[in-house]
Amino acid sequence: MIQTLAFYLFAFLVIASGVFTIMARNPVHSVLWLILAFFNAAGLMVMVGAEFIAALLVIVYVGAVAVLFLFVVMMLDIDFAELRAGFVKNFPLGIAIALVLLAELVLGIGAYRAGAIELGVPNGSAAPLMDRSNIESLGAVLYGEYLFLFETAGLILLVAMVGAIVLTHRERPEGARGHQNIGKQIGRRPEDATEMKRPEVGKGVEL
């Protein structure tokens, strides 16, 4: 009973916030609706017993990706009149995309009506994972069976990260604006920067 109720709550909220994501006029509202959709999708994951995936969904998508998304969108300078001006110009493209999506929808429903896909029976390596906890079974699969693929994916991501840093990093030469020598800054003592003067009464200080 409570599962059904929770499922429909989460599912309804996912769909509703998905709709609001594309309906919202303000991009920031869009991103916030998207975050709500992520969050409720995590709730659905918990319901099917994949609590680890749910946690990852919240940590990675809600906690990191969406924050960066919001970060960028918040800084947009939005002119609503200009947004509406592009409507006529982009209308044909929009119609084309809508038609493609409609075709996909029809195909998808047709495929669904045709019956379930024959996936075959789970073979030996996947079967015994069922009675273990979520993290353990996922770890066993990622670090056991698919170790090579997993590590390769990690390596590719690392290379992508290094590439992004190399492309955007620029060394600021000594003396240029924005150049910082942290060691020098930390090594600076009060004696280097200040000088104690004890001026006599009625006399100024010679600097």
Next chain:
Amino acid sequence: MTAFFQSLGMSYEWAWFVATVAGILLIALPLMLAVAMIIYVDRKVWAAMALRRGPNVVGPFGLMQSFADGLKVFLQETIIPSASNKGLFLIGPIVTFTVALLAWAVIPFGPEAVLADINIGLLYVLAISSLGVYGVVIAGWASNSKYPFFSAMRAAAQMISYEVSIGFILVCVILYAGTSNLNDIIEAQRGHGFGLVNGFFFNLLLFPIWIMFLISSLAETARAPFDLTEAESELVAGYQTEYSSMSFALFWLGEYANVLLMCALNAILFFGGWLPPLNVDLIPWFDIPGWIWLFAKIFLFFFIFSWVKATVPRFRYDQLMRLGWKVFLPLSLLFVVLVSGWLMFTRYGVAA
């Protein structure tokens, strides 16, 4: 607690429901009280270090000061700026406050005294603490004002940066404990130091990690010296600038609930949570209930938080980013490698 309500003649579902609601109230209400008192403690410690007397007028020793402040704030007018995004403006503090309470669901106060004893406890805490930034960001943006907006930008960047290193630190702890259930992590610390000391801090590999975690938790909760989101010399009051009355109070309560949560995590992950500090039955040492030990440890860490606030000057923003990305991230990554290597070497054995 479910069993107790079942014994009163309820069906299992109803007993579970009532027990859970009772458990939530049992955690949330004392937490609010603790927040009120801890604000008082914070001000007293801060005052003592500045050679002042701190709050000493309302009630005995000024103990009722926080409640007086709460009442004052409650009676103020709620001002909503006309140019603000009204819905989001009000949602911001609510999100901060709610998220600050959410994470307490998995905090164990004793071997049995935990609301949700879930396997992914630590991941849940990480997930919830990554949500905390939304309240601040929404508030800063919805205020439609320059200083709150800057503050929101800073908060978003700061929290993401320190979450990365906190994630790696938590991985080290999970590796050592072999579980991410908070109760099992505490149990894994029993007699960790020569069978005598309870706590992961008594470990050459984990002690530096604890130092990093303490500093990262200061940054994660935006406490001094990392309180750049509300740096009054630059940003007025940061994201709270446009807020008044209860919406302001909700920020305040949420912030301190988060600080208490981070203190609790320090205690649970590295100092044995509800275990007594030493694993020997000195006086009736083991008879003292676990939650008293946990509270004592939380209090100790909160004192460290206040101490830091009273003595350390504020970081510059680029220094904050440098510390997060160039110092803590490589260091914590190195420690993940070291810890897993050491565990491979000692616990699981290496293939020849």
